[in-house]
Amino acid sequence: MGISPLSADGMDFDQSSAEFVHWFTAADGTRLSHKVQLRDLRRTNAGRAAVAIQDIAEDEELFAVPRSMVLTTTTSNIPPSVLQSLEDTGAWPPLIVTIIYEFLRKDKSPWHPYFKVLPTTFDTLMFWNSAELAELQASAVVHKIGREQAEELWRQTIIPVMLAHPGLFPVPGATPSERTAELIKLAHMAGSLIMAYAFDIDRDDPKPDDGDASSEDDFEEDDEDEPFKGMVPFADMLNADADRNNARLFQETDYLVMKATKPISAGEQIFNDYGPLPRSDLVRMYGYTTDNYAQFDVVEFSHHLLLEVAGKKHNKENKAWLDREQQLDEIGLIDDGYSIPRPDPNVRRLEDTLSGQLHMLLRALCVHENDAKAVKKPKDAVTIEEAALLQAVLTKKLSEYGTSHEADQAILDALHSNSTTSTVPAACDPRRYSMALQVRMGEKEVLRQLIILCQSHIKQKSEELAVGQSKRKYDSNTEILSEKAAKKEKHR
């Protein structure tokens, strides 16, 4: 997030905050507790944040935002005819257009003081250059950014709408392609605001929301059940930090109300909950990371890698496998990739870290091609073969990251101790570089932990097998001996 000391009109950070708070409190129907203040936390890279200046009790109201103040496609006075052709495009495109419309109206917009505290540049992955993205190494998150797909979609949907109404969308440019380039930049700004600041809003059925600033993660989502979205002034000034959340937005009939969900002491920051996001997604969607999210890290490998390691990738002639793959696809088991979360430190069993889906796939890849068990949910434990396949996949994935965890740790320590800046590659922003290091290190840790789980699983199962075999041998030896003894007895 890029919050400069001075906004475009020369207003400094504190002045914009003060104007925003004044605008908020002066608006019809708003409520703001005298115990809540906005603070400048830029020195810790946390931008603006809400802080308690007196002790706050659990369930105490922090502020209330009337629904009319929430910026949505329906509260804005953008002509409905402009949005008409976007009706079937999901919640994002019409809201992007609405935000751009209000942003371009400058001081004519009722939300003008609000826009002055919203960022116009971001550290989300959408804005990283190729050198910065390369520092994420083999992280699967690189393939989830979708910048080109988003722009392609916008060129077909929102750009023609905005170009057709130059009076409502006055952007510089002598030609349609110059104006398109400007509108794409604005769409990135609006899309990123929705990603990191918007809330899912209930329209009809007032009930507590899921607490996330935004649970949607894709610009091109087009789902009928997609929640309605809106920008909620003040609610989006709250930062989040994994399980340190202590406030939540409740949706009432006429109001969205932020309440404390725990007692908050004077001086503490007020945190919303953005959800249990791995650091890769946190950086992708919100452009920041903290160590507290390390517990939610995941590792993801592609379906291609799984097939390659299982020796099925070039199996075009293997009809039995292709039929099975089709069956697995029909029951929804095949995805582009599969993720495994960081194992809980108390988890000792490989089974407890694998999803049923991944276990089924491993089984399908390991059992004999004619075995009907291949497309059945495994009821028994992970077999030695399945664990060995998974271990091989994870080992291959780990080898795809260009550096070791130890090498990364040394770079990160040097960065944090500020001993040298020369470790930051020339084309990289130091903060983004540090975030990339943390993401890739987290994934390498998860991979290592999972490989160790596979190894101990294989060891344990092999030992059980050996004990079983020697028991069977012992049993059959005893049987032979007792048969011999019985014969002897008979001959007496």
Ligand SMILES: C[S@@+](CC[C@H](N)C(=O)[O-])C[C@H]1O[C@@H](n2cnc3c(N)ncnc32)[C@H](O)[C@@H]1O
């Ligand atoms: C909903 S806004 C919160 C207000 C924001 N700090 C601001 O100044 O506008 C979400 C953005 O705040 C920042 N943020 C949220 N929680 C943070 C944290 N714990 N540490 C650092 N930055 C954080 C990220 O840039 C994120 O995209």
